[in-house]
Each structure stands twice: as C-alpha cells, then as structure tokens.
Amino acid sequence: MGTATDTKTRILDLAERLARHKGFNGFSYRDISEPLGIRNAAIHYHFPSKTDLGLALIRRYRDLLRSRTRRFMKEGGDPLPHLEALFASYERLSLDQSICPISIVAVDYYTLPEPMLNEGKQFVDETLAWLTRVLEVGRDRGVLRFDGEPREKAIGTLAALQGGNQIARLREDDALQQTITELRRGLGLPVASPAKD
Amino acid sequence: MGTATDTKTRILDLAERLARHKGFNGFSYRDISEPLGIRNAAIHYHFPSKTDLGLALIRRYRDLLRSRTRRFMKEGGDPLPHLEALFASYERLSLDQSICPISIVAVDYYTLPEPMLNEGKQFVDETLAWLTRVLEVGRDRGVLRFDGEPREKAIGTLAALQGGNQIARLREDDALQQTITELRRGLGLPVASPAKD
DNA sequence: GTCTATATAGAGATAGAC
DNA sequence: GTCTATCTCTATATAGAC
Secondary structure, X not given: OXXXXXXXXXXXXXXXXXXXXXXXXXXOHHHHHHHXXXXXXXXXXXXXXXXXXXXXXXXXXXXXXXXXXXXXXXXXXXXXXXXXHHHHHHHHHHHXXXXXXXXXXXXXXXXXXXXXXXXXXHHHHHXXXXXXXXXXXXXXXXXXXXXXXXXXXXXXXXXXXXXXXXXXHOOOOOHHHXXXXXXXXXXXXXXXXXXXO | OOOXXXXXXXXXXXXXXXXXXXXXXXXXXXXXXXXXXXXXXXXXXXXXXXXXXXXXXXHHHHHHHHHHHHHHHHHOOOHHHHHXXXXXXXXXXXXXXXXXXXXXXXXXXXXXOHHHHHHHHHHHHHHHHHHHHXXXXXXXXOOOOOOOOHHHHHHHHHHHHHHHHHHHXXXXXXXXXXXXXXXXXXXXXXXXXXXXX
C-alpha cells in the first residue's frame, strides 16, 4: 500500500530466497543489506535478532498454508487440485534451486534456536494434517487408489517430494519429476506417458 | 594398527558425526579439537583446509559403498538383503538423529566448495546405480513387484528415505518407519502388520 | 605430529546521531 | 527508519618453536 514495497517486506522476501537457496545458516545480514542498498543496522531495526527473522519467515509460511487450506479442511471439496498444487509447488522450488521450508528446518535442526523449531514443527503438523485429509477425501471419492492409512501415505508422499527435490540438486536429470511420477503411480493417478519408442 | 586409533581417523570420525548431526557448515574446528583434547592446528596438519576434511568424509562414504556393492554389481545375488540393509541404515541414522550423506551435500549445496560437490554427485550416482540394479534384479526374480522403470523406482525410494528421515526430526512419532512401510507396499514386500485392533 | 601465538575475516548485535 | 561507528565473538588458517 505504501510506495513500492516496504523495507520490512523486502528484507523478508530476500531472506526467504536466501534461506531456501543456502539454508538458514548459509546467509548473513550482509547478503541482505548489500543487494537492498541498506545497512545491517536497518535489518536489526525490523528484526532485532536473526531468530526473529527466521521466526517471521516460518510464520509467513504457516499463514500462507492456512489461508490456502482453511476452506478445504472445513468444507472439503475437490482434492485433486490440492494435490496437483502440492506437486507443482515442489516443481517450482526445484526450478528455483530451492529447498522446501521443512528441509530448511529439518537439516539445520540441531543448530536452530528453539522458537524456530517449534514453529517448524507446527508447520509440518499442519501440512501433514491437510495432506492426510486430501488423500482421505480423494480415496473416499474414488479419485485416488492406495492401500494403507491416509496418514502413512501423506508422510510417504511429503517425504518423497522433499527428498526428490534435494536429489535433483545433485543431478542434471530431473529426479523430482521422476519422484512425482512414482507418487502418481502409487496413488492410482494417470502417469503422463513418456511416449515409449 | 598403532596404539588405539590414530589422530587422523579420530578427527574424521568425529567430523562425520558432527556433519551428520548439524550439517557441514554447522560445526567448527573447535567442535573437533576440544573433545579430542588437541588444538585446531593439529587438525590443519592432517586436513589443511575444511574442504579437505569434507572431501575425505565423502570419499570414505564412497569407498564404503563400493566395498559393499562391488560383488553385487558384478555377480548379482540375492537383492533382498541389500534392500533391507538400506532401510536399516536409514533407521540407524534416524536413531542417531543424523541426516544421510546425500542430504548433507544437497542441502548446503550452494555454499559448499566445488570439489565436495563433485564427490557428492558421484556418491549419488553410484548409490542410484546400485539401487536401480537391486530393484531390477528383484523384479526379474519375482521377489519384488512394481510398475515403471527400476531407475524411477530407485530415485523415488531414495528420495522417500531421505525425506522421511528429515521429517522424523520434526516429529516424535516415527515418520521414517511409516515411510518405509509405504515403500514396502509399493515394492510388493510384506508389511509387518500393526496388529490392527 | 603437536604446540603457542597470531593473522584475517566475517558473523550478529548495540549505541547514539540524524 | 536509517545511518555511522564500534563491540564482541567465532571462524578458518598460517608461522614457527618444540
């Protein structure tokens, strides 16, 4: 609403990109202040400590997730677009050479401040609750087919996306795409045929 | 063969534990020298730079992998024990609150020195080649059942293990176990029944 | 092969002027 | 709200004595 975007938001946006690219411990205040043409002290004004910055980062993810899933969790609806959106979001991450918020917290887990861990745990809980519901509704309606508990399937699905995205960093061929293809198979979804020979 | 274990090996062992626990950028020379009762300079004597230390770490993983898979890659053999050993190794990592070597490289990818990235890529390549072969032989012999290409299945399997182990860090319930259960289902392996009600 | 001592650079953070 | 200036701590790394 102000001029272009306020400094606080620009700091947060850049911090998010940096964290997804290099991990939370992989960037410094300088990596933010220099490109934005401000001083480190200005960042400290908006986020007194780096922990505050990290917290704001995860909270924003949580808010986004909630605003996207609230209606579905209450009223249900067509689960397929939700599932496709999840796949697409990891494809976007992969194109940006970025890791997902869960990976960011999980991998540096034992070096991160407690408050960030708590936010991270909540984010995973909420993500899994939502995905479990999506799978459950999908199977009930007959658009998804799989054995076992929806909860288990949700964990396996999220795990594969996260890992697939990471493996993709180390290989030019598209490990994430192949992981998603595998997931589609396990969910009874049509697999875009690779037009074999 | 010397006294107990030589300093170089003790440094490497501790560095490995630290890297798996906190990531490669998450530990310092001090974290090694202090517990070992030596000085930072002693570490630099054995590993001139931290890059050298990281390289030695990944090379040791590669050597271990090769010594374990060489015979199978040449002569084949029963693939099931190999698959079970893979699952078991991730279960062990999870108990140790550790991430796998692939995660270590993948997550800090854009902050690691080139030589480490190259070693990491090779490690992934070799792991995938081996796992692909295990799955291929398993299906040919009828002990595994799955659709799609063995290569795709190998990527999806490794991805799920990696991601499941990471998610497990953020949750007390056993996300990795559930991921493995899911993988067993997708491979036509018996799933230890949870003795439902 | 390990030590002491030191160099150098970078991190996150704070005080106080504007 | 952003600046300059500075503090403190920690990191990797090197030189040279023992």
